[in-house]
Amino acid sequence: MDRLSHFVLFVCALALAGSAAAQSDSWEPVIDLRYRLELVDDDRFSEDATASTLRARLGVVSPEFSGWRFGLVGHANRHVGSEDFNSTANGRTDYPVVADPDDEHLSQAWIGYRANERFEARIGRQRLIEDNVRFLGNVGFRQLEQTFDAITLGWQPAEDWQVDLRWLDKAHRVFGPSNPNPLLAEAELNAWMGTLTRDFGPVKSALYAHRIAFDDRPASHRNLGLRLTGDLPGDQGFGYRVEFARQDGIRELDAVSGQNYIHLRLQQKLERWHWFAGHERLGGDGNYAFQMPLATLHAHNGWTDQFLTTPTDGLFDTYAAAGTTLGQWTGLVKLHDFRSDRDSRSYGREFGLMIKRPLVAGLSAEVKAARFNGDSSNGHPDVTKVWFTLNGNW
Template sequence: MNQATLPLAALIVAALVPSVAQAETDANPDITPYADIRYRLELVDQDGLPEDATASTLRVKAGVKLGEWNGFSALVEGEAIARLGPEDYNDTVNGRTQFPVVADPADVLLNQAYLRWRPDPAIETTVGRQAVNLDNQRWIGSVGWRQNDQTLDAARLTVKPVKGLTADYFYAWRVNRIFGPDSPQGIWRDNDIHGLRVGYDIANIGTLSAYGYWLDIPSAPAASSKTVGVRMAGAHSVGEGGKLLYTAEYARQSDHAANPADFELDYLLLEPGFSASGFTVKAGLERLEGDGTTALQTPLATLHAFNGWADKFLATPANGLRDLYADAAYKFGEGSALKGLTLRVAYHDFDSTRGDISYGSEWNALVAYPLTKQISLLAKFASYDAKELATDTRKAWFQVEAKF
């Protein structure tokens, strides 16, 4: 375990032990252990590097949930990531730069540890190390795809004053990033991060939300920003079993705190779609503006979920990014011998928002199958065809995951 996490872990355990003992005597609350074991083989062939990457890694995440007692509950979760086989990849801390990056360094750490208080069904507060996922995770997410989660040391308050209305505020002082504590950029400390989201569920239409994120990150001043936006996402039934899907979002980002740049940049997302009989089809336009020097960035997002699985746009280019995409999926349903099997394919065309630069295009494909209620299989592929940005890159993942 990383040494910096030991005092926090010890403090939480010391605080919880007498509470649990008392709770068992008074109310017999639920004490639920759990585990999530995930093995993954990741292969990367990237033009411009002398070697191909082969990363064979095992992630074991395990913890205990303490059920509610007098409004209080808690969770403590550890995470261990191990390399199985040769170190034929750049994990971002091993110095093997002749290989492509697979950002899954080996480590043992405290992943989550928080105390939650719910004095009323409409009020919930959470304090400690926690995964925070808001909306589609475009701005705030836990990066669940990588073997190490991104978590926040934060205090969070959620209130639901009336039916359908949710207000969510959090303050974070530390960001535990996917690169792990051995990386110079693995932990962002001494932050002043505020987030506020208000959402309202509109019957038969969807969820309308407004948000603001103020990021003051001394460890990465260029990532400091103020973002204010609005989002609408929903579905509307049409015909027999069909649904019209729609998402629209707009945000404005500007410099904040120690950011040395001076900018005001726009974000736009339009994503119509349709689903019926197991099929889901979507088309989308996502636009992250750039002015040639600075671009709109989303440093706390689950970035792998956006702009292609080859991860060529984890940082928005200075001339911005326009992602025009199509996404189609089919899930086998009841009555099929392949119930639960999901097939998915997507295509992205990438351009700049300034200067008419054609970056490239990408194909993605996925096959996922729930072998049992606890065990799932996944195969995933990405192929990026470069034009005026980066180099041709091909990736493949083969994964098995068990949850207990």
């Protein structure tokens, strides 16, 4: 049976599961369809990329039975029309990368238990999203989702305290399980991630520690960090974020020098407008830089994805954005200035624009574009990306 037939059977089976679940209010169906057209003009390539893809995410989450419940979700992606892009799996390396390969996968299969609204445990393949996804996320922007084979525990010992502990065995990456490069298909892990959260009135603090050991690549490290978030006094709608973390190599990277991470952000939310501005520093000394390999990186350091791996000289990202809501329309403009941590050399600047609105029930449309004006003298060419997306959630 060919891959197309497998794809059709896969989607049909999940659709039947979702349909059956939808017949009962006690079951939660997962029905998520997304079409995207992505255009890429990258000065490193003579050809431009055009990627037209359709993603289906279908499944079901059970009701609770004496504290127990389970979830089963699959996703699949297929290109529509021509394949003028490098999906990382199709061998079309003359084109820029659009990391949305044709593939299908059981993305979630977990069993969970909850007791007294204060304790929750989950084991199996699951979506993990922590805070602002800077260290751990599902890479939800791409068509295939990143999920993890993991055990997660959450405990609320008191009203203002929260303890979260995660052990990760494997990461199923957005490049698809059938990717010819096994390091892109998945990551073999022995990772521990813990977070202790405490509210002090308007200030929310989080102390986190990670030991992320890779069994299949030289990327093992540990992080220790503290973040403070909250609202400033007054009725002006100001909020802030202050975060510091230290990363040191372990095991095969035990000899590398440790690096620091700093994030400072100020934001304001008004009736129709909001804005935010901040500065991120990912330290680098020319040999090693602060890395975040399990994060949703598209949400940070620019939409053109020029810094998915932190350069060895590190990264300074100074950014500002403003957004508005006018009726059913939502818009956002975002600017970045990128420099190296070591020697403060310019990498380039990025300008991004996003507009979206709901359509009929469950359907929405989004147009997004970003232009990276790279500093070619430091090896960063110009890149332009445009996305048109239709989302359906029911």
